Amino acid sequence: MKSLLKSTCGVALAIAMSAGAAHAEWQPDRPINLIVPWAAGGSTDQVTRVVAPILAEELGVEVVVVNQPGASGSIGTAEALAAPRDGYTWTANAIANNATYAVTGLVPDTSIDDYAVYLHIANVPLVSVNPDSPYQTFDELLEAMRGTDVTVGTAGINSSGGMALAAIKEAAGGEFGARMVTYDGGNPAVLAAVSGEVVATTQLATEQSEMAKGGRLRPLVVLSDEPLVVEGMDVVPPITDFIPDFPVAADYFGVFIPVGAPDEVYETVDEIWQRRVMDSPELKAYAAERGAVFAPSYGQEAMDKAMPVVISEACARVTRGEAVIDPSEIGITCE
Numbered sequence: 001m002k003s004l005l006k007s008t009c010g011v012a013l014a015i016a017m018s019a020g021a022a023h024a025e026w027q028p029d030r031p032i033n034l035i036v037p038w039a040a041g042g043s044t045d046q047v048t049r050v051v052a053p054i055l056a057e058e059l060g061v062e063v064v065v066v067n068q069p070g071a072s073g074s075i076g077t078a079e080a081l082a083a084p085r086d087g088y089t090w091t092a093n094a095i096a097n098n099a100t101y102a103v104t105g106l107v108p109d110t111s112i113d114d115y116a117v118y119l120h121i122a123n124v125p126l127v128s129v130n131p132d133s134p135y136q137t138f139d140e141l142l143e144a145m146r147g148t149d150v151t152v153g154t155a156g157i158n159s160s161g162g163m164a165l166a167a168i169k170e171a172a173g174g175e176f177g178a179r180m181v182t183y184d185g186g187n188p189a190v191l192a193a194v195s196g197e198v199v200a201t202t203q204l205a206t207e208q209s210e211m212a213k214g215g216r217l218r219p220l221v222v223l224s225d226e227p228l229v230v231e232g233m234d235v236v237p238p239i240t241d242f243i244p245d246f247p248v249a250a251d252y253f254g255v256f257i258p259v260g261a262p263d264e265v266y267e268t269v270d271e272i273w274q275r276r277v278m279d280s281p282e283l284k285a286y287a288a289e290r291g292a293v294f295a296p297s298y299g300q301e302a303m304d305k306a307m308p309v310v311i312s313e314a315c316a317r318v319t320r321g322e323a324v325i326d327p328s329e330i331g332i333t334c335e
Helices: 002-006 043-059 071-082 095-104 138-147 160-172 186-195 205-213 263-277 281-290 299-319
Strands: 032-036 063-067 089-094 115-123 126-129 151-154 179-182 218-222 251-258 293-298
Touching: 032 043, 032 071, 043 063, 043 089, 043 115, 043 186, 043 205, 043 251, 043 263, 043 281, 071 089, 071 095, 071 251, 089 095, 095 115, 095 251, 095 299, 115 263, 115 281, 115 299, 126 138, 126 205, 138 160, 138 218, 151 160, 151 186, 160 179, 160 186, 160 299, 179 186, 186 205, 205 218, 205 281, 251 263, 251 299, 263 293, 281 293, 293 299
Parallel strands: 032 063, 032 089, 151 179
Antiparallel strands: 089 251, 115 251, 115 293, 126 218
């Protein structure tokens, strides 16, 4: 698994085996670019490098993962949307990001309806500190966050880590002195906490688990209503043990193909997703090792699964004063 993280921008993850291509109705004749709008090594990059070889094997061409980070993932996302709608440029992300970029103005005039959605895992944010910090429990860290300038590394306001920190601030109420320090992706943010450049990180468990197993991070709480259990790590308590009414919504990740390509593109990927991804041993192993939830779906089922976190994040932008347009303009109703 660690070898997957060593691939760099633009490296082809897999060359298809000719046998796999026989299943597909669509027969691409050149490589497919799969844009990850975050730095290499982060949660989106990790899981995309697991699923891309499966897709490549079936389609008979390379699926090339291209890291294009910047502006909380909006630069690479905009690049994918601007590419020709011919089925040869896809993107990958947390679905809440793609669905809310327009709300914050990072990618105007877009919504989740601009994509065919293929989900594979759900992720949970993890609050961890540098082992040399004085904070042994989440209560201690939260008290420090209320009164001092605690630095917290994230991949930006629109990242899972950024949204997790904002949710903690909102739930904690009152004074909040924690200061977010942003990086080009989850992996750099986590490494900043490991090195002591920042005190803490709120990035995803999948990005932190290896460092936590090695004792280079001290996990304090998981943003879930269930404990986080990962082999090789101590059980991490849920945030609802400390803030009982903390809002929790599963954060789904996946591959997104912009609409407008020929129908056979989506029909072929639907078939591959059903046959190869829905019961993928590779993705199951990744989820178990890294602390994610194996939860594949596609089509309307994927949209239905994702809408709670999409609505939650879009409406939270309004509550926090981060919205530049009302979510209703992209079909999201806030109560």
